[in-house]
Amino acid sequence: MVSSFHVDARALALVGSHATCETEHVPETRRRVVAVVGPTAAGKTALSVALCQRIGGEVVNGDAVQLFRGMDIGSAKAEPAERAGVPHHLLDVLDVTQEANVAEFQRDARAAIDAVRSRGATPVLVGGSSLYVRAVLDPLDFPGTDPAVRARWSAELESRGPEALHAVLEERDPQAAAQILPSNGRRIVRALEVVELTGRPFTAAMPGYRSVYDDLVMIGLSVPRDVLDARIEKRVAQMWADGFVEEVRTLRAQGLERSMTASRALGYQQVLAYLRGEIGEHEAIAQTTAGTRKFARRQERMFRKDPRISWLDVDDHALVERAVALASSA
Template identity: 60%
Template sequence: MIAVVGPTASGKSDLAVELALRLDPPGEVVNADSMQLYRGMDIGTAKLPVTERRGVPHHLLDVWDVTEAADASRYQRMARERIDEVRSRNRVPILTGGSGLYIRAALDHLEFPGTDPQLRASLEDTLATVGPEQLHARLAERDPEAARSILPSNGRRIVRALEVVELTGRSFTATMPEHVAYYPCLQIGLSVPRPELDERLERRVHRMWASGLVAEVRELEERGLREGRTASRALGYRQVLSFLSGEYGEETAREETVRATRRFARRQESWFRRDPRIHWLPYDAPDLTERALAIAAG
């Protein structure tokens, strides 16, 4: 199987479709973007429209309601079921997305520590009371390495890291083992120079606004988006919700989305660069597909 990885706005979805069409046997795409698992979150996640999938089957899109919390362990089970099913039909699974943990959950021997409902509820209550920054400071005391890898604004991941530390007595990062493959897989990474990536991200956010992101969030709000612990904090959605509640003006919400997306892209790059198995290619190479196919063949 193949994985196409890299920062947001690097062209992963398009390359995955091209590879799927040109491989022999053909490929099918398996989503590894945690936010594209949610139904109705289309514009803000840059979900590839059906017309642009060019007949290539795409799996694990639109499977969760926005009120459901993301769960990497649950995703791992679903992804491996789909991967095995695609392989059983002599097709090539192409895992595609920018969620590094989900990529590793599908591809590697990775076990997830359990959860404690009482502890989780207590940490969630603390998050709601004091905010993510104070919890992040607490994490920095208990697990400095994890704190360095998690944004101070990412309350969901901070809560999970603290939960793991409390449950296991080990650091959150210690639960991430070495890169040991569960599936033999060729990984292709798309590299974008930082200045170009920043420009691409800003243009993407402005396109999302022009395409109706605010209207999409309003519709999802009626379906319980604000109650969703994960979906409500997604890039763009969180900022639009703040605009709709009067916390931000619309222009501020848009610019905050640009800034947050740039920070997220830097985290993605840092995550993927630590994996020595990834073959990196320039995102704008005129012969990108041919080079990716040559790596796959060789």
């Protein structure tokens, strides 16, 4: 398989010019690693860009869907203007026919962080998936794979569906099942493969909350549930208004359905079902909204377990100042 997260000159190229905002004099943060985390629609993109402008940072993407070229509207990928001249890395590095692989992402995200630090800048990892964020920051080791075992479970997924396989996973590894959405067939297959190959739970390799970086600062965005629900509903409506269906139609013509990773992404999965005539458009919108709300709750639940995260109120008028202070603290 072609490397899913190959980092080349294009992947590490700067997006736009450096921001014109004057950078604060915080030399002690230059080689620090900062992570901005939280649920979807919390405002991580805006905060990370403002933070980078203030501390001389560069964004390293930690969102699996934003790795794919063309998956822009559904992933809320920041447009060039929204990036405000701040360099962004690991955006648009995969075709939609490829598969995202967390082990390869770990390697390439760490390489991007090293490259940013070598320039004397501060890498700011931005993501909403606890697994992807921890894969970069923590000493996670990912078990190998067996094509025959993977193919067998993949065939089971096709014939029985993700919910049925999720029930199997609940029997074999309840903790893993609690952390994986019943609709996420790819991760369910991977968990069952690991359990079969290692004889141990899929989550057994998860270490305690310790980082491979000694100078890590983690900032979490806290949003009241009712506010977050309203934001998600507004975001989904805006996705449709911005041409989300046409985006998916175009990507489908490019082979979107051949990638289990890309085709299963929230929103994309629902629009594909609509385009195949399996559900109506209103149902696709409703399923996307409900699925995103459920996913956001799971994101926050997973991140709240991490004692390293300093949580900031998204509605705090001094949000950026507080984030800068955390990133600049000794």
